Amino acid sequence: AQSVTQLDSQVPVFEEAPVELRCNYSSSVSVYLFWYVQYPNQGLQLLLKYLSGSTLVKGINGFEAEFNKSQTSFHLRKPSVHISDTAEYFCAVSEKGGGNKLTFGTGTQLKVEL
Amino acid sequence: GAVVSQHPSRVICKSGTSVKIECRSLDFQATTMFWYRQFPKQSLMLMATSNEGSKATYEQGVEKDKFLINHASLTLSTLTVTSAHPEDSSFYICSARGTSGGQETQYFGPGTRLLVL
Numbered sequence: 001a002q003s004v005t006q007l008d009s010q011v012p013v014f015e016e017a018p019v020e021l022r023c024n025y026s027s028s029v030s031v032y033l034f035w036y037v038q039y040p041n042q043g044l045q046l047l048l049k050y051l052s053g054s055t056l057v058k059g060i061n062g063f064e065a066e067f068n069k070s071q072t073s074f075h076l077r078k079p080s081v082h083i084s085d086t087a088e089y090f091c092a093v094s095e096k097g098g099g100n101k102l103t104f105g106t107g108t109q110l111k112v113e114l
Numbered sequence: 115g116a117v118v119s120q121h122p123s124r125v126i127c128k129s130g131t132s133v134k135i136e137c138r139s140l141d142f143q144a145t146t147m148f149w150y151r152q153f154p155k156q157s158l159m160l161m162a163t164s165n166e167g168s169k170a171t172y173e174q175g176v177e178k179d180k181f182l183i184n185h186a187s188l189t190l191s192t193l194t195v196t197s198a199h200p201e202d203s204s205f206y207i208c209s210a211r212g213t214s215g216g217q218e219t220q221y222f223g224p225g226t227r228l229l230v231l
Contacts, residue, residue: 009155036222043118043207043222044158090157100146100211100220104157 002027002093006105014113015083021076021108023065023091033074034092034102035065044090050074061085086112117141118210120223127198128231135193135226137208143188144210148220149181152205164191188212198230 005024013019025031032051036044048059055067065076074091091105117140127133137147146165150158162178164170164185172178182194191210195202207225212218 041123041224041227043120043224044209045222046219101148101160101163102158102220103160106157 002029002031002095002103004091004093004103004105006091006108008108009106010109010111012111012113013081016080018079019077019081019085019110021089021091021110023074023076023105025072025074025091025093027072027093027095030096031093032096033065033067034094035059035063035074035076036090036092036104037061038088038090038107040087047076047089081110081112083112083114085110118144118208118221118223120206120208120226122226123224124227124229126229126231129199130197132194132196133198133228135195135206135208135228137191137193137210137223139189139210139212139221142210142212142221144191144212145188146211147185147191148209148211149183149191149193150207150209152207152225154205158207161193195228198228200230203228203230 003026034049035047038044047063048057050057050067058064063078088107090107092102094102119138121136149161152158161176162170162172164183166185166188170183185191205225209220209222211220
């Protein structure tokens with residue numbers, strides 16, 4: 001079975017500052033990795049995903065994440081955040097060959113302030 | 115892009131009644147649909163996986179007789195919370211797996227907030 005840890009429940013940051021949201025995972029098999037964003041009272045939107053290949057993955061809205069197999073991490077970064085990035089961010093994994101079942105972390109609330 | 119809708123978006127019901135939540139894929143065929151539950155300040159927990167035309171597969175600890183799932187077509191799945199109790203109050207989210215724009219991925223609905231009084 002796999003698990004996902006998002007150590008930071010809340011991350012406050014000023015607008016135009018860089019941000020990193022941390023994600024670590026645990027699995028006994030190879031995994032796919034995902035980051036989703038959830039705006040208030042809305043469903044999840046896929047930001048980016050790592051399936052294979054280059055460990056640096058670029059997603060929508062200027063976000064990127066880097067897969068680090070040795071550290072079992074998939075941290076999400078953005079060099080300059082905007083007020084509109086305020087949302088809940090979820091890291092998720094699914095096991096290769098596991099039928100696309102996603103296991104989510106507990107989420108990180110990103111709050112961008114002026 | 116692909117869209118998944120859920121109806122209703124919010125529902126309040128009395129304890130002991132049943133509530134049906136619909137999940138529709140609007141512009142693609144969803145061979146598999148997933149139902150999640152999200153408690154406040156917590157992550158999404160997978161409840162069950164349903165494939166069109168077959169019985170749903172429930173995760174450990176989820177009562178199949180309480181959370182009835184029907185996936186009658188490639189665009190519709192329903193979750194019925196039977197004899198709801200206050201502890202069933204939660205945010206229920208469905209997701210649909212299918213192919214849109216030539217790529218297979220998973221799309222999430224906007225969620226249904228259930229409050230049981």
